Amino acid sequence: MACCQSYIPDYFAITDILSTEERISCKIEVELPGLGFLDSSCQSENLKVGTKVEFPLWLAEPLKNLQNSVVSVDIPKIYKEGYRQILEADAEVIVLSKWNPFYYELGMHVRKLSDRDYEIITESLLQTFKSRFQLVMDWSQNAMSDPTLSIQLPRLERDLFLIGQQAKIRLVEWLKMGTNELVVSEITTNLKKRKREQYEFD
Amino acid sequence: MYGRKGFKLISELDLYSDILPFNVGCMIEALIKEVLQEMQSLYDANVANSNAIRNDNNMALLPSVQLRHIALKRNKRCILAYIYNRMRKLKELRWELGSILPPEINTNLINAEVQWFQSYNKSLAKYMRSLGEDHGFNLTTNMVPPKTLYVEVKCVEDFGKLELDDGQVILLKKNTYHLLPRSVCEPLIRQGILEHKKYVSMEFPSYEQETQTIQLRSIKSDD
Numbered sequence: 569m570a571c572c573q574s575y576i577p578d579y580f581a582i583t584d585i586l587s588t589e590e591r592i593s594c595k596i597e598v599e600l601p602g603l604g605f606l607d608s609s610c611q612s613e614n615l616k617v618g619t620k621v622e623f624p625l626w627l628a629e630p631l632k633n634l635q636n637s638v639v640s641v642d643i644p645k646i647y648k649e650g651y652r653q654i655l656e657a658d659a660e661v662i663v664l665s666k667w668n669p670f671y672y673e674l675g676m677h678v679r680k681l682s683d684r685d686y687e688i689i690t691e692s693l694l695q696t697f698k699s700r701f702q703l704v705m706d707w708s709q710n711a712m713s714d715p716t717l718s719i720q721l722p723r724l725e726r727d728l729f730l731i732g733q734q735a736k737i738r739l740v741e742w743l744k745m746g747t748n749e750l751v752v753s754e755i756t757t758n759l760k761k762r763k764r765e766q767y768e769f770d
Numbered sequence: 771m772y773g774r775k776g777f778k779l780i781s782e783l784d785l786y787s788d789i790l791p792f793n794v795g796c797m798i799e800a801l802i803k804e805v806l807q808e809m810q811s812l813y814d815a816n817v818a819n820s821n822a823i824r825n826d827n828n829m830a831l832l833p834s835v836q837l838r839h840i841a842l843k844r845n846k847r848c849i850l851a852y853i854y855n856r857m858r859k860l861k862e863l864r865w866e867l868g869s870i871l872p873p874e875i876n877t878n879l880i881n882a883e884v885q886w887f888q889s890y891n892k893s894l895a896k897y898m899r900s901l902g903e904d905h906g907f908n909l910t911t912n913m914v915p916p917k918t919l920y921v922e923v924k925c926v927e928d929f930g931k932l933e934l935d936d937g938q939v940i941l942l943k944k945n946t947y948h949l950l951p952r953s954v955c956e957p958l959i960r961q962g963i964l965e966h967k968k969y970v971s972m973e974f975p976s977y978e979q980e981t982q983t984i985q986l987r988s989i990k991s992d993d
Contacts, residue, residue: 585777602815
């Protein structure tokens with residue numbers, strides 16, 4: 569029984585927590601007393617105005633959105649003009665997971681940081697996904713696709729890829745007039761595998 | 771940097787998507803303690819600073835308080851997400867394996883989780899009893915639509931005696947074959963004690979073979 573997750577990242581969403589850990593370079597706009605240790609090169613006790621620091625996104629975003637912004641942020645280069653053009657040219661050949669394993673999830677957060685490029689980034693994300701979707705679908709429908717493929721995909725596409733493969737397998741089973749067979753739970757199979765490994769190890 | 775430990779906790783969860791290692795090597799427990807310690811120190815620093823703001827009207831401290839507060843909320847989110855996602859997995863296990871968990875999983879749980887699982891069991895059982903006519907209705911059976919009432923199964927493990935609905939007792943020994951009511955077998959098959967015997971129909975060529983030949987042909991024609 570799958571308890572489905574809503575598409576919008578909820579409070580407990582693992583992928584959202586993982587993607588918001590990404591470092592964003594920020595400039596301090598207001599002096600922060602007693603937090604000098606957050607910048608390793610800083611000697612003084614306070615974090616001075618103008619210091620450049622790398623804050624995780626979960627910290628940078630709310631600090632910027634405060635009534636008087638504590639930091640000003642610089643969006644990661646993979647969402648900037650140059651990289652957007654690479655994607656525009658040919659999104660399919662890029663190993664997107666090397667740029668960032670949570671490319672789309674992070675992008676949805678990053679676009680909110682940039683007032684100027686909000687719409688351009690959104691459009692770029694959508695176009696990238698659209699042009700790569702065909703590729704992902706192709707891979708998942710081919711039984712011969714190689715298992716390392718899924719590592720090359722960022723998380724969102726990887727999940728789609730795995731779901732697609734499952735669906736394909738189920739379709740083939742159904743076409744064989746089957747689906748009536750009762751099968752061992754995946755969890756039990758995994759537990760047994762583990763036991764055997766332990767046994768062989770001893 | 772704040773929030774590091776909490777992040778580690780969640781990536782741990784992300785890594786082992788299929789099992790629940792809670793007490794393994796006490797690592798997770800230690801990690802959770804560290805996160806809680808960090809939260810405590812954040813909280814203490816904030817209390818001290820906010821007192822200073824109130825008493826001396828030292829507004830320069832405010833941004834630091836806000837930063838710590840954000841870090842505090844982040845840590846809380848990490849811990850809650852960790853607990854919640856484990857709970858969700860347990861819930862899925864109930865539907866997959868039934869009300870009794872295999873010992874491998876049980877040892878990985880902490881007391882609170884065992885208690886939660888039992889109370890989930892209870893409410894589910896209560897709900898299923900309220901359905902149907904007199905005996906209630908078991909929602910966890912027939913996960914795939916049944917075509918026959920009886921299925922032929924092979925016993926893979928020594929299980930012992932099994933009492934059927936009509937009171938008949940059978941002995942499930944390794945490598946024996948039985949014809950049993952489907953509803954009785956289903957949970958046992960999922961637990962890996964029985965194996966459903968398949969009948970491959972010979973009349974139709976299997977779809978997979980067919981597609982494979984088509985694919986081969988297309989590869990050849992590409993050359």
